[in-house]
Amino acid sequence: MPNIKDLATHLNISIGTVSRALNNRADVSKSTRQLVLKAAEELGYVPNQSGRSLRQGTTNSIGLVIVSGAESSGDHDDFFLGLMDGLQIELSRNNLDLVVLPCPAGEDRLMYLKRMVARRIVDGLIISATTQTDERIPFLEKSRMPFVALGRSNSGQNYGWIDLDFDGIAQKSVDRLVGLGHKNIAVAPPDSDINLGQVFLQGYRSALHRHGLMFDPDLVIPAPGSEQGGYAIGNTLLKLEDRPTAIILISELMAHGFYKRLAEDNLVPGKDCAVIGMRDSPNTRFLTPKLTAFSLDLQDLGQELAKTLLSRMPSFQDKYPDIPQGTIWPMDLVPGESDQ
Numbered sequence: 001m002p003n004i005k006d007l008a009t010h011l012n013i014s015i016g017t018v019s020r021a022l023n024n025r026a027d028v029s030k031s032t033r034q035l036v037l038k039a040a041e042e043l044g045y046v047p048n049q050s051g052r053s054l055r056q057g058t059t060n061s062i063g064l065v066i067v068s069g070a071e072s073s074g075d076h077d078d079f080f081l082g083l084m085d086g087l088q089i090e091l092s093r094n095n096l097d098l099v100v101l102p103c104p105a106g107e108d109r110l111m112y113l114k115r116m117v118a119r120r121i122v123d124g125l126i127i128s129a130t131t132q133t134d135e136r137i138p139f140l141e142k143s144r145m146p147f148v149a150l151g152r153s154n155s156g157q158n159y160g161w162i163d164l165d166f167d168g169i170a171q172k173s174v175d176r177l178v179g180l181g182h183k184n185i186a187v188a189p190p191d192s193d194i195n196l197g198q199v200f201l202q203g204y205r206s207a208l209h210r211h212g213l214m215f216d217p218d219l220v221i222p223a224p225g226s227e228q229g230g231y232a233i234g235n236t237l238l239k240l241e242d243r244p245t246a247i248i249l250i251s252e253l254m255a256h257g258f259y260k261r262l263a264e265d266n267l268v269p270g271k272d273c274a275v276i277g278m279r280d281s282p283n284t285r286f287l288t289p290k291l292t293a294f295s296l297d298l299q300d301l302g303q304e305l306a307k308t309l310l311s312r313m314p315s316f317q318d319k320y321p322d323i324p325q326g327t328i329w330p331m332d333l334v335p336g337e338s339d340q
Contacts, residue, residue, distance in 0.1 A: 002043045002044060002045045003045070004018055004019060004022075004045070006043070006045075007036070007039060007040060007043060007045050010039055010043060011035065011036065011039055013032075013036075017032065017036075018036055021033040021035075021036035021037070022036060022037075022040065058123050058315075059120070059121060059122055059123050060095060060096055060097060060123065061096065061097045061098070061099045061121070061122045061123060062087070062091055062096055062097070062098055062099065062122055062123065062124045062125070062126065062306070062309065063098075063099045063100075063101045063116060063121070063122035063124070063125045063126070064080075064083075064084065064087065064098060064099070064100050064101065064125075064126045064128075065101045065102075065103060065112075065113065065116070065125060065126065065127045065128060066080060066100060066101070066102050066103065066128060066129075067103045067105075067109060067128065067129040068102055068103060068104055068105045078281060078282055078283065078298075079279075079281075079298065082298025082299060082302070083150075083298050083301060083302040083305070084098060084100070084302065085298070085299050085302060086298060086299035086300060086301060086302020086303040086304075086305070086306070087126070087302040087303070087305060087306045088302075089299065089302070089303055089306075090302070090303045090306035090307060090310070091306050091310075094310065094316060094319075096123075099121070099122055101116055101122075101125075109135075109136060110135045110136055110139060113125075113127070113136050113139065113140070114139065117139075117140070117143050117145050123146070123313065124145065124146040124147060124148075124309050124310075124312075124313055125140065125145060125146070125147040125148075125309075126147065126148050126149075126150060126305055126309060127140075127147060127148075127149050127150070128149075128150040128151060129150075129151065129194055130149050130150070130151035130152060130153040130161075130194070130195050131153060131192075131193045131194055131195055132153060132154050132193055132195050132198060133153070133154060133155055133193075134153040134154075134155045134156075134195075135155065137149065137153055137155045137156035137159055138155055138156055138157075140159070141156055141157065141158065141159060146309060146312045146313045147159065147160075147309065147312075148160040148161060148162070148305055148308045148309040148312065149161040149162075150162060150163070150305060151163050151164075151194075151195055151196060152195055152199070152326075153195055154195075158325075159325075160308045160309065160311070160312055160323075160325045160326070161308075161325070161326055161327070162301070162304060162305055162308060162326075162327045162328075162329055163196070163199075163327070163328055163329065164196070164296070164328075164329050164331060165328050165329060165330050165331055166196045166199040166200040166203065166250075167199050167200070167202060167203035167206075167328075168203065168328075168330065168331065169200065169203070169248075169250075169278070169294055169331060170187070170200050170201070170202075170203030170204040170206075170207060170248065171203045171204075171206065171207045172294075172333050173207075173248045173276045173333075174204060174207035174208060174211065174248070175207060175211075176276065176292075176333065176339065177246045177248075177274060177276065177339060178211045178213070180246075180274065180339060180340070182245050182246040182274055183213060183245075184219070184242065184243075184244045184245050184246070185208075185213075185219065185244060185245075185246045185247070185248065186219040186220075186221055186237060186244035186246065186247040186248070187200075187201070187204045187219065187220055187221070187247065187248045187250075188221050188222070188223055188229075188230075188233045188247060188248065188249045188250055188251075188254060189201055189220065189222050189250050190222065190223075190224070190225050190250055190251070191222035191223055191224055191229075196250075197222075197250065200250055201220065204248070218240065219240075219244055221233050221236050221237065221247075223254065225250065225251030225253060225254060226251070226253050226254070226257070227253050227254070227256045227257035227260075228257055229251070229253075229254050229257060230249065230251075230253065230254030230255060230256060230257025230258035230259075230260075230261070231257030231258065231260055231261045232257070233247070233249070233254060233257070233258055233261075234257065234258045234260075234261025234262055235261060237273070238261070238265060243273075244273070245273060245274060246273065246274035246275070246276075246339065247273060247274070247275055247276075248276045249275065249276070249277045249278060250278055251277075251278050252277050252278045252279045252281055252283050252284050252291075252293065253283060254277070254278075255275065255277040255284055255287060255291050255293075255338075256283075256284075256287070258275065259275075259287060268289070269289055269291075269338040270289045270337050270338045270339060270340045274338065274339035274340070275291065275292070275338040275339060276291075276292045276293065276333075276338070276339055277291045277292065277293040277294075277338070278293060278294065279293055279294055279295075279296055279331075280293040280294060280295050280296075280334040281293075281296075287338070289336065289337035289338050289340075290336035290337050290338065291336045291338045292333070292334065292335050292336040292337075292338050292339045293333075293334055293336065294331040294332060294333055294334065295331060295332050295333075295334050296329075296331050301329060304327065304329075307320050307323050308323050308324070308325065308327070310323075311323035311325075312325075
């Protein structure tokens with residue numbers, strides 16, 4: 001592969017002139033710049049990004065930290081794929097690349113993050129699966145590493161975040177179910193300390209109070225956000241003496257297991273127990289009856305996350321001057337037949 005010296009020799013001009021032309025410096029004429037760029041294309045010259053990054057003290061990369069096995073705002077195959085698509089669309093406009101940093105299940109999240117920051121393999125970070133008390137946030141604030149969080153936390157003082165409207169999901173779900181005549185409504189939050197679960201439960205309790213319904217802790221059935229979790233929820237619900245007539249699931253994958261458990265007792269979602277799920281997605285669209293759930297444009301969410309992060313990075317702040325630093329991302333209910 002030709003290097004910058006080969007390019008200079010081919011054109012019979014100095015290495016410095018070639019370098020300035022490639023970097024679009026103002027002290028190089030337009031004709032010279034075009035000549036250099038044309039020759040670079042013909043010879044197949046590709047800039048040495050590692051050398052350039054070393055000189056500039058940057059990596060031109062953004063890291064997305066995914067906590068394996070964690071309950072997150074989308075613990076499903078397609079969630080992060082869609083999110084990454086939106087992130088890369090916005091990052092590529094700024095000549096930045098996305099690097100996925102998977103924190104293995106069982107590893108200390110803070111120690112993993114400290115290792116990534118110490119290695120300086122990225123210029124900024126997006127963290128996910130935030131907990132109520134999340135040590136990663138104050139650490140990142142002190143490290144001066146630009147970052148944004150997918151999810152809120154009680155930790156930290158001044159950081160950018162975007163969180164799905166889990167309060168709104170709970171409130172809208174209860175409103176719809178009460179409107180359909182249900183008064184005995186169960187809820188299935190994640191069985192972890194992830195912050196979205198607490199926001200979700202607060203919204204559920206607030207909506208019950210608005211409708212004059214008593215909160216019953218027996219109707220709160222925590223479980224992993226998986227098919228197995230949904231199946232376990234079904235087991236618990238069917239054993240309750242005063243069986244609820246409706247349930248709200250925080251994870252879309254729960255719906256698959258819950259449907260299966262009902263079917264084993266010849267019960268039908270919507271007819272024998274109203275069900276509202278988390279997200280209308282490819283994972284749920286072939287459920288029968290069709291699941292009532294919430295819509296989410298993952299590409300738009302990813303782009304907004306990228307903009308929020310870039311607005312906190314000195315090199316891009318001028319380009320993103322008016323980006324909110326705390327956003328609750330709305331989700332619209334998509335009616336199905338599972339709650340009729």
